[in-house]
Amino acid sequence: MTNKIKLSIPLAAEWKDGELYLLDQTLLPLETRIEKQETAEQVWDSIKRLKIRGAPALGIAGAYGLLVAIRPFLNLRGYEFMKELVKQAAYLDSARPTAVNLGWSLRRMRNRAEELRAENTATIYAELEKEAIRIHEEDIDCCHKIGHYGEPLIREGMGVLTHCNAGSLAVSELGTALAPMYTAHNMGKSFRIFADETRPLLQGARLTSWELKQAGLDVTLICDNMAAHFMSRGEIQLVIVGTDRVAANGDVANKIGTLGVAILADYYDIPFYVACPFSTIDLNTATGEAIPIEERDPAEVTSFGSSKVAPDEIKVGNPAFDVTPSSLVKGFITERGIISPPFQQNLLETFGQS
Numbered sequence: 001m002t003n004k005i006k007l008s009i010p011l012a013a014e015w016k017d018g019e020l021y022l023l024d025q026t027l028l029p030l031e032t033r034i035e036k037q038e039t040a041e042q043v044w045d046s047i048k049r050l051k052i053r054g055a056p057a058l059g060i061a062g063a064y065g066l067l068v069a070i071r072p073f074l075n076l077r078g079y080e081f082m083k084e085l086v087k088q089a090a091y092l093d094s095a096r097p098t099a100v101n102l103g104w105s106l107r108r109m110r111n112r113a114e115e116l117r118a119e120n121t122a123t124i125y126a127e128l129e130k131e132a133i134r135i136h137e138e139d140i141d142c143c144h145k146i147g148h149y150g151e152p153l154i155r156e157g158m159g160v161l162t163h164c165n166a167g168s169l170a171v172s173e174l175g176t177a178l179a180p181m182y183t184a185h186n187m188g189k190s191f192r193i194f195a196d197e198t199r200p201l202l203q204g205a206r207l208t209s210w211e212l213k214q215a216g217l218d219v220t221l222i223c224d225n226m227a228a229h230f231m232s233r234g235e236i237q238l239v240i241v242g243t244d245r246v247a248a249n250g251d252v253a254n255k256i257g258t259l260g261v262a263i264l265a266d267y268y269d270i271p272f273y274v275a276c277p278f279s280t281i282d283l284n285t286a287t288g289e290a291i292p293i294e295e296r297d298p299a300e301v302t303s304f305g306s307s308k309v310a311p312d313e314i315k316v317g318n319p320a321f322d323v324t325p326s327s328l329v330k331g332f333i334t335e336r337g338i339i340s341p342p343f344q345q346n347l348l349e350t351f352g353q354s
């Protein structure tokens with residue numbers, strides 16, 4: 001494993017002195033504002049409004065957010081406290097449906113609380129705090145391993161395309177899709193990254209290009225409709241994206257527009273990889289068809305930043321994610337190595353016990 005790489009960009013989520021702090025990503029790259037999370041409602045709203053976003057970061061925020069949410073109930077007695085904990089976990093989980101990490105981490109916290117139900121609430125809280133920190137630390141470790149296993153895919157002089165933001169801001173430390181890029185850069189490889197801007201909320205323009213540039217990588221921002229052009233000119237040799245949920249058969253939900261990128265990559269014979277930790281692989285969901293796709297506010301489409309760009313009362317579709325069939329995926333870059341087809345079998349063999 002390579003030396004630990006340290007980036008100097010702000011943390012998306014931090015647990016400090018028993019309090020949860022979230023970076024408000026909606027303001028980036030113009031403003032760096034970190035907000036202390038005081039209530040369950042505030043955490044829910046931060047998730048809903050994408051102040052914190054990206055599948056693994058949602059898992060981390062959910063776990064710490066549950067600590068914030070149950071604090072007012074620590075004086076309840078055992079059964080009443082557990083009932084409230086379950087209710088608060090379901091409430092936080094309702095903020096966004098597609099990224100499986102949110103439900104996964106909240107379930108893990110709930111299960112840990114169940115194991116401790118005979119203890120007093122102060123002990124349960126202290127143990128849940130340790131569990132949330134563990135979830136966060138495991139994620140950091142996964143990012144570094146994903147970087148290690150994905151780095152050899154990046155060759156000197158290559159063009160690598162990514163969509164949305166699956167970097168440090170969406171996960172922890174190196175991110176998932178960006179981890180192989182940070183690792184290759186750290187090893188002195190020279191290559192070029194193309195970041196899709198990612199309409200409607202511009203995660204590629206505002207977040208990916210910002211964090212890569214801050215870290216000194218060679219990044220070129222392009223509009224979503226330019227990817228085919230650069231592929232057709234032979235400027236892109238590899239695609240790596242993150243994901244919000246991988247179904248048992250290897251179908252991949254990720255930011256809207258990912259499916260189009262995968263189809264283009266297939267047409268131009270460019271390998272399309274998906275980077276993710278075990279917590280994003282949902283073996284309980286059989287295929288991509290069963291993945292719930294979040295539909296968001298039409299105003300995100302009828303505006304560009306704060307400017308309105310569409311007629312009043314126009315009909316709008318705004319699915320936040322799409323599903324790429326597993327047949328278009330060359331492999332999954334995970335903390336346990338690269339998983340190749342047949343995905344149904346290999347995902348189960350590798351992650352069946354997680």
Ligand code: MRU
Nearest residue numbers: 053054055164166170242243255
């Ligand atoms: O709506 P967002 O910004 O939360 O969507 C994020 C993505 O689609 C990411 O690619 C995905 O969560 C993977 S993050 C490692």
